[in-house]
Amino acid sequence: MSGFVGILVSDPWLHNQFTQVELRSLKSHFTSMRRESGKLTVSDLASRMGRSKVVGDQNLTTEERASLIQSFHPNLEDEVDFEFYLRIYLNLQAHVNAIIGSGAKNSSAFLKAATTTLLHTISDSEKSSYVAHINNYLSGDEFLNKYLPINPSSNDLFEVVKDGVLLCKLINVAVPGTIDERAINTKSMLNPWERNENHTLCLNSAKAIGCTVVNIGTQDIIEGRRHLVLGVISQIIKIQLLADLNLKKTPQLVELVDDSKDVEELMSLPPDKILLRWMNFQLKKTEYKKTVTNFSSDVKDAEAYTNLLNVLAPEHKSPSKLAAKNPFERAKNVLEHADRMGCRRYLTAKDIVEGSPNLNLAFVAHIFQHRNGLSTKTKQISFLADDTQISREEKAFRFWINSFDSSMYINNVFEDLRDGWILLQTLEKVSPGIVNWKIASKPPIKLPFKKVENCNQVVKLGKQLKFSLVNIAGNDIVQGNKKLILAYLWQLMRYNILQLLKNLRSHSNGKEITDVDILEWANAKVRKNGSQTRMYSFRDKSLSDGIFFLELLSSVQPRAVNWSLVTNGATDEEKKMNATYVISIARKMGCSIFLLPEDITEVNQKMILTLTASIMHWTLKEPLHLIKPTGSPDSHSGSLLDDSTSDSSLE
Secondary structure, X not given: OOOOOOOOOOOHHHHHOOOHXXXXXXXXXXHHXXXXXXXXXXXXXXXXXXXXXXXXXXXXXXXXXXXXXXXXOOOOOOEOOHHHHHHHHHHHHHHHHHHHHOOOOOOOOOOOOHHHOOOOOOOHHHHHHHHHHHHHHOOOOOOHHHOOOOOOOOOHHHHHHXXXXXXXXXXXXXXXXXXXXXHOOOOOOOOHHHHHHHHHHHHHHHHHOOOOOOOOOHHHHHOOOHHHHHHHHHHHHHHHHOOOOOOOOOHHHHHHOOOHHHHHHHHHOOHHHHHHHHHHHHHOOOOOOOOOOOOOXXXXXXXXXXXXXXXXXXXXXXXXXXXXXXXXXXXXXXXXXXHHHOOOOOOOHHHHHHOOHHHHHHHHXXXXXXXXXXXXXXXXXXXXXXOHHHHHHHHHHHHHHHOOOHHHOOOOHHHHOOOOHHHHHHHHHHOOOOOOHHHOOOOOOOOHHHHHXXXXXXXXXXXXXXXXXXXXXXXXXXXXXXXXXXXXXXXXXXXXXXXHHHOOHHHHOOOOOOHHHHHHHHHHHHHHOOOOOOOOOOOOHHHHHOHHHHHHHHHHOOOOOOHHHOOOOOOHHHHHHHHHHHHHHHHHHOOXXXXXXXXXXXXXXXXXXXXXXXXXXXXHHOOHHHHOOOOOOOOOOOOOOOHHHHHHOOO
8 A cells, every 4th residue: 555654743743733645745845945045934934835835725915924924933033943834834724714714715615625624623513414415325325235324423434434435436426427336345344455445546536526635645534534534525525516506517507697708707607606696696586685705604694595495485485584583593494494395404503603614505505406496498508519528628637737736726727727827836736946936926916917927938838848839829828718728738737747757767767758658668568468459549449448458457457457347348338338447447546547438438549648648657656566465366476567668668
């Protein structure tokens, strides 16, 4: 199993506030900040943490950060060591979480960065609600039958998740078909290796549906770290609950806007913002005059809920509801109304009056799913029939960018990259030190020419990395040119995977890796495993049945593929079954990939390349004893990873 070398922190309490992944990341940031001038003082922290984007998406300006740090430690000339830095970090996070909890900022976020929070507290209400959700949606599962229903008032949830099966099944409830359940290890007694495989499959699949799991590893789930487990579960449930909040699934949402320009804006909004817009649209039909801007402070008095349910389900209306002067009584009335409508409740009256953003969002999302009050007649909007290929690629690139860091989270590639800032951050992740931050402007950017300056630097750096950028200018990104943005992102993703391969110097000797090298490596591996299957190019139509990739996975990990589950790939349905199995097995092994089964069956050249390169990267970086566990019943004799073969293909 993969693990991390522990980072020494002498204070046990301080050490226990972080996972090893978090400590490793923070140590890297700290070393980077200190390297700038050889030492790091308290007065340096605010600006350097801002440039390093250390604290993440916390809505603090450099001035606010500096003022807070000075209040924690007035002596600005003191030198900062790593443990002191960790304490400052925790204090800043506490301040930020207090702001978010009060609903002042960002209150509609549904644990967007839940897996990176360092204040390890959990909400019993949220835990109980998530357990109720799991009990309801997984109640008929044959394997989980022996564990369900889970007692919401206990901590049994954190024991049940330890084998990884429940989380994998929950992902499939949120986005059906994400995981091929044939790839999940479901024996009654799993050994540590099999359990680790399930967790790896779960985390890679969670990333692939849009969860942010930057600072969580398989060991965290095995140990049942509660705040991290709940963080992942809450994001998976959010994705399920908000799945219909887009024009593709619910075209009636066009009723919320007046013209085509507004429709384009609506299409670019994240689902929780669309939910707020829908709620306000319905409230305009009532006497309620306020605008709801979040799922926390704005709904605490339950008046908005009372009016919303009255307009959606007037047959269950009770005159006494608005007459109730006490917010708690009003909240209880709201929940009774929801019960009569047949809406499952996700929260208690106490959660409403306390303004729990996660549970309130879940409650409103359920109301929308049950009765959205929109017209059954849909306006005809010409561009709603989106290009399927563009839509798939946008999703793949979006999830890839989101996998880097929760502070870089985006909801729409074509809208959220237009100011150039996230693209500059992504370039910095892919090629550290490449961005000139002195000439970059950080959002919010009010002046249009500053956005163009950022995007001009994006294009300039792309050319520096030898991207093909003919007739692409910074303004094309600012204008949201879809094809040009996708072309840039594809080259950036490709550069990233090639650099990862190049950095495995024991195999590449520091040479540049090419597409041809990847192709030859894959063919050599499959051939050495005794198969005659061959890939002639990344657009080879014979790849559509998935057999070659199953052969490749089997060649690098003999126990990975259960060949009794593989089809001949003769029909479209059989091809899709194989493709789904390929993706799940690759993720189970540890490959971080963002393609869909259709990318294999339709032989999408770009995604086929990233799949092959990801398998190659996993193989070359993985220690031999981790690829083939000692004593495994499926293990074979002889070396799994023939270094001479791997090296020769890269020469």
